[in-house]
Amino acid sequence: MDMPVLPGADEMTADLVKKVSGYFPMLDPLRKDLMELTRERMSFPAGHTIISAGDKYDSIYLIEDGWVVRSRFLPGGGRQIVNVALPGDFLCFNAMMFRMSEFDLTTRTNCSVFRLKAPDIDRLLEDHKGLAAALMWANAQEESLLAERVVSLGRRDALERLAHVICEIASRLEMIERHSGDVLTIPLIQEDFADILGLSSIHVTRTFRKLSELGAVDYRSGRLRLNRVDILRRIAGFESDYLHFTQRTDRIPAP
Amino acid sequence: MDMPVLPGADEMTADLVKKVSGYFPMLDPLRKDLMELTRERMSFPAGHTIISAGDKYDSIYLIEDGWVVRSRFLPGGGRQIVNVALPGDFLCFNAMMFRMSEFDLTTRTNCSVFRLKAPDIDRLLEDHKGLAAALMWANAQEESLLAERVVSLGRRDALERLAHVICEIASRLEMIERHSGDVLTIPLIQEDFADILGLSSIHVTRTFRKLSELGAVDYRSGRLRLNRVDILRRIAGFESDYLHFTQRTDRIPAP
DNA sequence: CGAGGCGTTGACACCCATCAACATGGGTGG
């Protein structure tokens, strides 16, 4: 295979693929597909809108580093963030299915992403089985996260919601080895939390204070100290099953 | 192909596949895969729980007829319905990825479903490309519906939410040709609407009354009369794009 | 040093939950 390989694409396949699919043991085909299709590495500054609602999209992105939020602006001026994408997550993986985005994608930190020219779905299934499997997995997992967010928004109060999303983010960061210890760096302002949780930013302040009073966490300007994770999880009723981080050992091929 | 074909599987492939994938023109491979894998047709009475949260699942279901809701019960006694599945929708399509269900699946009407033994994902991608494509499409569409539900729950008030979900259900029923005219039969009680919308059933009553006063719809015991769809859509801010019902004509192969 | 973004606090209003009571209506058994 004598295709031009990007500088850095190697480390990506060595390092990131492990994170993308630590849970999904189809490493070799995925690595091969990414080598073939990942031709472009792009960087964006914090606050950059990669895609706007209504844009036609033609590529799939794989986040190498940085945080991206997917959000919708409403006629009344409100905003709802539907999910937060972290390193190892795909963006626009339904570009093969749908033509245009219904959401904005905005970076919250400086980001570097790999861009995959979206093959049409027939060619994807035919020639890139590793990527196809990874995309199916990623889509299913994102669906699972969204379902849990629906539960939160529908049936949990502000305190439970905030505690729950903190548990979720902490677990996901651990999963990709971007966090250890009891202090998280979270590049979200309280207004972001508000738009994730369906609250006002003022009420997010109040709710953080209550979590602090309860001894669970302390939050200050992007730094979150986890004091008592047990308390946090109990408040949230957090069950990590829905993240589906358990390795599917039943699918690891025999050596 | 001399495999035993279920009585009725023929009509399924002739009729239902069209609905499953009217939007997704990969009919022939899908039909073939369904013929191979659809070995069992099952019927359930209304109110039956097909799968409970925590159950290990091993099959994918395709709804031939009936309504199914996917819901979660919370420790406090609350319930949240995360989506409503209609004829032509798949259930448990992530059975290849994940091992167990986090939600209950409960019939709201008498239902008949086709059961597909879930092939593992490698075999699916290898031997059942039509089904793989249909499942990817279905998953992406469900993800899209969930994202829109998140927007509703986060940033729309009760009136907007109810109007929006009515618009959604009406559109989906039209899509599968299960409804025409201005009266819908909806086998959901107000408590179901409450658990879809994150409201109390009492407030659903009030909200239906307000919609009626505004001239949009009249609801009475499972029958919903659409008086002024334009009003309803304006209240909801309904844009049907997220349903992705537009045929992807760019993907129809040349004859 | 000023400006602007972000966070914080308190007062107040509103949306919606909760509770209790009652209406309706379909099904079942006598």
Place this chain on the structure above:
DNA sequence: CCACCCATGTTGATGGGTGTCAACGCCTCG
């Protein structure tokens, strides 16, 4: 055919959770 019952829907009163508004403090950056 009627009596009863249970599920569901309706209404009003009350309260709590959260939004909104205004003012102020803090910090960063130019």
